[in-house]
Amino acid sequence: MTTFASTTTGSTLVVRPEGRLDLVAAPELREIVAKSIAGGVVNVVVDLAEVDFLDSSGLGALVTGLKSTRQAGGNLRIARAPEQALIVLDLTMMQQVLFPYPSVEEALEAP
């Protein structure tokens, strides 16, 4: 079971999935991000530190979030990606659009 802890500060949401970010869990992340954007959030940081396994569906949820935050004039960034997630990002070349920040703070402060 993947759980999601999230904190909203102003127009910024930090969400921490814990467990697998895969076919089963991806829809919930999509929904959390979509609801937040509807509620006025424009910037999202996904803290991946506690993600055991990221697959293409998980990646899909991140990309969907990225597209919708950009439409809202903001951005979605990822932080603290574990080794397996970094490998997936590298294979798919997605680090070009989802740069993995080493900490949540750096992701929040990135231009």
Add this chain to the structure above:
Amino acid sequence: MTMELTSVERGATPSDEEARLRALNDTHVLDRGAEYRFDRLTRLCTQLFKVPLAYIVFIDRDTPRVKSHAGEITRSRGGRDVSFANMAIQRPGLFVVEDAQSDPTYANNPYVAGEPFLRFFAAHPIESQGQRVGALCIMDTKPRTLTKTEGLILRDLALWIQSELQNDEERARATAVHRALLPTAIPRIPEYEVSGVCVPSQAVGGDFYDWYLTKDDQLVMTVADVMGKGMGAAMVMATVRTVLKLIARTPVLADALQDAAQVLDEDLNRTASFVTLFDARLTRDSGEIEYVDAGLGLALILRGDGRFERLSVRGLPLGIDSHARWRSGYERLEVGDALVIFSDGIYDALGGTDASFGQIARALFAASTLDEGIRILIDGIGDRPAADDVTIIAVRRNSYHRA
């Protein structure tokens, strides 16, 4: 003069019965063993109706076949003629016998006169393609009644089984269509060895591969993977496949991919999906390869001397960024060299690290043919649960001259 029975008196006509058996056969429900979803339902029925036995039975040509039961079931004591479930499917709606022992119609039935000494029986037919193929049954050894509410619940549960069967059939049809879109024959080029497999996972998947020899003697090889699984992924995959076919004649591969990405961009955006793919064109006489890698990242060149290289010109998957650009990469196969392309199903099964590339290369180097190497690789991951489709295709150059 012989008396003809009307079809109502005789029960089903032979042609009706054939249609019913065809409908039952089409569900494939009897081809599978026990299934949790049905076992949970029969267990629920024993608790809900407070009966010692609940079961789901499908009526085959000669015998009723129990798909699932909760509670102790008596061994069959005959064919359809004595089966209560068979009586239940003769007409639509609920079938209830409150006390079989005191009813002359049933008192001599072997299940009533003998084990398990059935007194109460209730069932609702399960239909498929409009045919009553089976029934959800409950029984008790004490006489009792079925309240109106209980009757409605029994009906609803039977209808739930019915919709499960219908979903199964739709899934099976989608799988068949998906399979039909994969190539059936291996391209035959005598001076090359071509080999590959696609082992689908249970769900209709998003993996796709293709290989064919063009009129200009180019071998086209493609592996693609749509995000996610299921019917949605399969539908996107079918679209991608068609677009790839249409661009096959564009001279430069990177331009072709650019066109494909543009055509697919809106669909992929709307479906919140993306596609990773690797596409290569191998010129038969020169051994030259032109390739594009859109986020697949899982292609190797195995050199004849035992070294291997990952193909390094790579770009984003389709559907990520409308402004993404791709470049063609170029390689050349000398005699003994091979190109291998695989999906993340096999990569993840091997551990999903850099070491996995070496594992694949070593397996193929160690075997005398690509077929054998691929078989060894697939067998090696065979006992791990394949969460995803496993696709791997490869080509090796065995001679500089046409055979």
